[in-house]
Amino acid sequence: xxxxxNNKLNILLLGVNHKTAPVEIREKLALRETNPPALxxxxxxxxxxxxxxxxxxNRVEVIVGTNDIERARDQILEVWQSRSGITDxxxxxxxxxxxxxxxxxxxxxxxxxxxxxxxxEPQILGQLKDAYRNASEEGCSGHILNKLMHKAxxxxxxxxxxxxxxxxxxxxxxxxxxxxxKIFGDLRGKSALMVGAGEMAELAAQHxxxxxxxxxxxxxxxLERAMELASSLDGEAVSLAELEDVLVDADIVISSTGAxxxxxxxxxxxRIMRPRRHRLxxxxxxxxxxxxxxxxxxxxxxYLFDIDELKEVVEENKAERQKExxxxxxxxxxxxxxFKSWMQSxxxxxxxxxxxxxxxxxxxxxxxxxxxxxxxxSDKERQAxxxxxxxxxxxxxxxxxxxxxxxxxxxxxxxxLAMVCRIFALNGAGETISFExxxxxxxxxxxxxxxxxxx
Numbered sequence: 001x002x003x004x005x006n007n008k009l010n011i012l013l014l015g016v017n018h019k020t021a022p023v024e025i026r027e028k029l030a031l032r033e034t035n036p037p038a039l040x041x042x043x044x045x046x047x048x049x050x051x052x053x054x055x056x057x058n059r060v061e062v063i064v065g066t067n068d069i070e071r072a073r074d075q076i077l078e079v080w081q082s083r084s085g086i087t088d089x090x091x092x093x094x095x096x097x098x099x100x101x102x103x104x105x106x107x108x109x110x111x112x113x114x115x116x117x118x119x120x121e122p123q124i125l126g127q128l129k130d131a132y133r134n135a136s137e138e139g140c141s142g143h144i145l146n147k148l149m150h151k152a153x154x155x156x157x158x159x160x161x162x163x164x165x166x167x168x169x170x171x172x173x174x175x176x177x178x179x180x181x182k183i184f185g186d187l188r189g190k191s192a193l194m195v196g197a198g199e200m201a202e203l204a205a206q207h208x209x210x211x212x213x214x215x216x217x218x219x220x221x222x223l224e225r226a227m228e229l230a231s232s233l234d235g236e237a238v239s240l241a242e243l244e245d246v247l248v249d250a251d252i253v254i255s256s257t258g259a260x261x262x263x264x265x266x267x268x269x270x271r272i273m274r275p276r277r278h279r280l281x282x283x284x285x286x287x288x289x290x291x292x293x294x295x296x297x298x299x300x301x302x303y304l305f306d307i308d309e310l311k312e313v314v315e316e317n318k319a320e321r322q323k324e325x326x327x328x329x330x331x332x333x334x335x336x337x338x339f340k341s342w343m344q345s346x347x348x349x350x351x352x353x354x355x356x357x358x359x360x361x362x363x364x365x366x367x368x369x370x371x372x373x374x375x376x377x378s379d380k381e382r383q384a385x386x387x388x389x390x391x392x393x394x395x396x397x398x399x400x401x402x403x404x405x406x407x408x409x410x411x412x413x414x415x416x417l418a419m420v421c422r423i424f425a426l427n428g429a430g431e432t433i434s435f436e437x438x439x440x441x442x443x444x445x446x447x448x449x450x451x452x453x454x455x
Contacts, residue, residue, distance in 0.1 A: 015061030021094035111152035135141035173203035193250040196257035255291035
């Protein structure tokens with residue numbers, strides 16, 4: 001057997017996520033204070049040839065390429081548990097494991113946000129890309145994980161292109177902005193007032209800016225906090241005492257304070273409608289308890305939506321995303337099948353390369369001998385003879401290569417590869433390889449640890 005035949009790498013994934021472990025366990029397993037960093041820590045393990053370490057608020061996963069799955073698993077679990085400081089029971093109860101094609105399927109689903117807390121959310125794809133970029137820069141990723149990650153990214157892109165999995169709002173803040181877009185059609189040129197500067201207000205403000213809102217005003221009880229949020233989004237800050245004045249110019253008002261009582265009353269809104277010249281005013285109250293007097297809905301050209309109405313929209317959209325997720329799962333399966341085929345073909349690539357090299361050596365040798373005896377040929381005629389020899393070799397090799405590729409998917413793949421080695425006398429030391437020698441060499445390669453492991 002040629003000595004450069006692959007020592008097969010396989011894929012192993014170990015991890016925890018929001019479904020299997022509480023946040024306090026996930027935080028410990030993220031190994032943020034570890035020296036060396038977690039990525040290098042796992043890559044230094046003898047059985048872990050390639051490593052990508054993914055750590056987010058909702059999941060922590062170690063993805064490795066290894067030629068000894070059992071050994072890699074034991075090494076990872078031992079180091080991970082000891083460095084995290086969690087108990088045996090906690091660790092065994094919260095971790096999950098995927099091998100081979102199941103690991104591939106899991107990575108594809110993670111990239112496509114099918115395994116996320118919110119199906120269809122876009123953040124996980126960026127986080128996975130960051131993890132892979134880090135692994136690449138540190139020299140921890142190699143041939144098999146490079147292929148896995150790039151296919152995961154293209155699968156996620158295909159899902160976002162071919163399905164509507166990310167098109168419906170499934171957060172209250174996002175739903176509020178989507179509702180505003182439905183009312184106004186286009187938010188460009190519009191003015192928005194955020195009442196409150198907490199997390200939900202910040203998310204809503206970010207969505208508004210993304211959708212082209214022209215002017216953003218933040219009103220908050222603490223002016224300093226209002227100024228922080230406004231400056232981060234190129235907006236303006238005012239105190240709650242100025243609320244009535246800024247209502248005059250607002251088109252959209254999103255309120256999310258923690259106030260115990262009403263922040264905006266019906267009388268206030270009635271007073272500002274005349275200086276507004278009765279322009280359309282759209283209120284969204286996402287506070288609990290409510291910030292805005294429900295009776296403002298009685299005023300002409302004023303529309304109020306509360307959090308319960310938005311929750312209904314969110315639940316409907318979640319149901320729609322689940323339908324789209326079924327289509328996405330089918331895409332994942334089709335890409336998994338392609339990746340499986342690629343993994344199965346890894347055995348034949350070195351043999352095809354060896355076959356092509358041998359044929360090229362024979363071609364060059366015979367070509368030199370022929371051209372030596374045809375001294376009267378012009379350069380153009382010599383090029384024609386060379387082109388003819390290349391064409392003959394390519395056509396002769398075409399059927400054996402197709403045979404090899406098809407044979408790589410058969411149960412008796414080893415017999416196919418051994419037979420080709422014997423027929424074409426592919427060798428590494430001058431002798432033809434018998435089937436028995438092929439199997440001995442193959443077993444030796446698959447059982448041998450790399451030089452990294454030996455060290």
